[in-house]
Amino acid sequence: MNKLSLFLTKLYRISLSREKQKMLVWNDLIKLHQLAGWRSGIYEKEHAIRTTFELSNDLNGIFYYMVYDRDFYCRVKIIEDFPDMYASDLFILASHFNNLLVHGVVVVNVEDHYVEYLLKREWLVPLLYRSELYEQIVRHHNTSKDIHWAFQRLIAEDEAPAIIIADLLRRNEASDNESK
Numbered sequence: 001m002n003k004l005s006l007f008l009t010k011l012y013r014i015s016l017s018r019e020k021q022k023m024l025v026w027n028d029l030i031k032l033h034q035l036a037g038w039r040s041g042i043y044e045k046e047h048a049i050r051t052t053f054e055l056s057n058d059l060n061g062i063f064y065y066m067v068y069d070r071d072f073y074c075r076v077k078i079i080e081d082f083p084d085m086y087a088s089d090l091f092i093l094a095s096h097f098n099n100l101l102v103h104g105v106v107v108v109n110v111e112d113h114y115v116e117y118l119l120k121r122e123w124l125v126p127l128l129y130r131s132e133l134y135e136q137i138v139r140h141h142n143t144s145k146d147i148h149w150a151f152q153r154l155i156a157e158d159e160a161p162a163i164i165i166a167d168l169l170r171r172n173e174a175s176d177n178e179s180k
Contacts, residue, residue, distance in 0.1 A: 010128050018070070022047070025123045026067045028130050032137075033065075053141050055148040063144075065137065071120045072133065074140035078106070078148050079115040079155070086155055090115060093154055093161040097147060100165070103139060106147060117147050146172070 013024060026047050033040045033049055040051040048066040055061040055078075066073040082090060087110055094106040094115065104119035119140045126132040150164045 013127050014124075021123065021127050022067055022070075025072060025126050025133075028126065029065060029067060029072070029133055032130075032133050036134075053144075055145055056152070059148075061144065061148070063137075063141070067123060070123055072123050072126050072136065074104075074119040074136060075116060076140070076144050077114050077116045078144065079151050081113045082115065082155060084113075089154055089161055090151070093150060093164060096161055096165045097150070100169075101143070104143065115151055117144050119143075 013021065016024070029049060030042060033042070033051065038051050038053075040049050042049050046066070047068055048064055051063050051065070052060045053063050055076075061076045061078070064073070064075040066075070079090075087108070090108045094108045097106040103121075104117055107116050107118060109116070117140070119136065121132075121136060126136070146168060150168055153159050153164050153167075154161065
């Protein structure tokens with residue numbers, strides 16, 4: 001009976017108009033933030049939520065979650081303001097990440113001097129599987145911490161992008177081995 005109910009719920013959700021689907025995903029996102037107890041600002045008109053999560057031990061990042069254009073977006077600025085002298089190395093490091101990432105993209109904005117990590121997914125998946133909202137937020141947050149670590153290392157230690165990526169891959173491999 002429970003499987004039938006779940007199937008009928010998914011069937012109902014997928015049969016709705018595009019606008020109603022958007023509103024269902026948006027309302028699910030609001031409920032998730034409220035149930036999790038995350039301190040968030042909810043912007044109904046823009047269908048956006050702003051919240052703060054830890055990027056490193058001494059720094060929090062402002063994370064944005066939005067529903068529009070048939071997609072669910074997760075966005076965070078990794079570096080708020082970078083010196084011009086690092087622009088080419090930032091592009092190289094971003095390219096390394098973009099080659100490795102299965103989900104999302106690292107963007108370097110030279111004009112406004114920031115680096116951000118953007119993850120988007122068509123809202124059909126969270127529409128049918130509500131838990132995917134939480135899973136995408138967690139995936140985005142965990143990846144953001146790794147990206148932040150790498151870019152901070154580039155700027156603070158003036159380390160070469162290839163070395164940073166190699167160290168990150170080793171670090172993640174060791175973490176994976178520990179969890180087995």
